Amino acid sequence: MPRRPLPSSAARLSLHRGLSIAGALAAGVLMASPAQAGLIPPPGAWPAPVGAPNPQAGLGPVGNGVHASGFAHLHVWIGRRHRAAITQTAGRSAVIRGSLDNDLSDQPITGAIVNIVTQNVYGGDWVAAVDATTNSRGAFRAVLPPGGHRRVAFVYWPSGDAQVPLYSRRLLIRVRSRVWLGQPRHKGAAYRFRGRVSGGRDPRDRPADRTAGP
Numbered sequence: 001m002p003r004r005p006l007p008s009s010a011a012r013l014s015l016h017r018g019l020s021i022a023g024a025l026a027a028g029v030l031m032a033s034p035a036q037a038g039l040i041p042p043p044g045a046w047p048a049p050v051g052a053p054n055p056q057a058g059l060g061p062v063g064n065g066v067h068a069s070g071f072a073h074l075h076v077w078i079g080r081r082h083r084a085a086i087t088q089t090a091g092r093s094a095v096i097r098g099s100l101d102n103d104l105s106d107q108p109i110t111g112a113i114v115n116i117v118t119q120n121v122y123g124g125d126w127v128a129a130v131d132a133t134t135n136s137r138g139a140f141r142a143v144l145p146p147g148g149h150r151r152v153a154f155v156y157w158p159s160g161d162a163q164v165p166l167y168s169r170r171l172l173i174r175v176r177s178r179v180w181l182g183q184p185r186h187k188g189a190a191y192r193f194r195g196r197v198s199g200g201r202d203p204r205d206r207p208a209d210r211t212a213g214p
Contacts, residue, residue: 040121040174043151047167050126052115052155059160065112065134070158071103074114074168078152085172094144094173098154100134108138114154115165116142121149121172149175 056064063069076098078086088094096116100109112134117126129152132140144152150173155165185192 040149040172041123043170044123046153046170047164048126050115050117050128050153050155050165052117052126052128052165054157054160054162054165055113055115055131056157056160056162062160064157064159065100065109067102067105067107067109068112068158069102069104069109070162070166072109072156072158072166073101073103074154074156074166075099075101076154076168076171078171078173084169085174087174087176090175090177091146093146094152096142096144096152096154096171097139098141098168099137099139100156101138108134108136110134110136110138112138112156114140114156116144117153117155118144118147119151121151126153144173147173147175149173 056062076096077083078094078096086094098114100112100114101107102109114132114134116129116132118129119126129144130142132142132154134140152171152173154168156168157165
């Protein structure tokens, strides 16, 4: 069979330059990713109003769970190492765990409904995401669907006539972007790249179309 002709030195140099520029573009996007803690805006005031209705509303003084109390402690974390913040790849769900205890009797509050609320890190209201119910040890687990950079917290309404809920600490979920770049096309000294940057619901995530030259 006839051998394919080897690319000329100029073609190899052009391909090498194209790949180098592609790598630089991808690295630049990742370096600018808000997954870095220093690029995440500082949190606002807390506690704050949350869009999570009282699950016991209309039931009067009926307690939310066995051993329910207005003096309760919500301990929450992400992952198996009890972290307060994580960075994960875009498109992945986040597992949040916690426990609810009566501070006065030191007993777990079982069968209680807790509300998970989230906030976009760039601002906006706290909105209800999902609910969880405590088990016989007062523990609970919730899975948040994939999303962008966000803060997460839990609230607990101790009874149907409670005026305000009890708040947990806030957790932070950062999202690491993924970059797809197609084969570069060049005309003269200019190179054109088409690709995609994925980062959940970050409004800055959008299809990439960049042209690079000398």
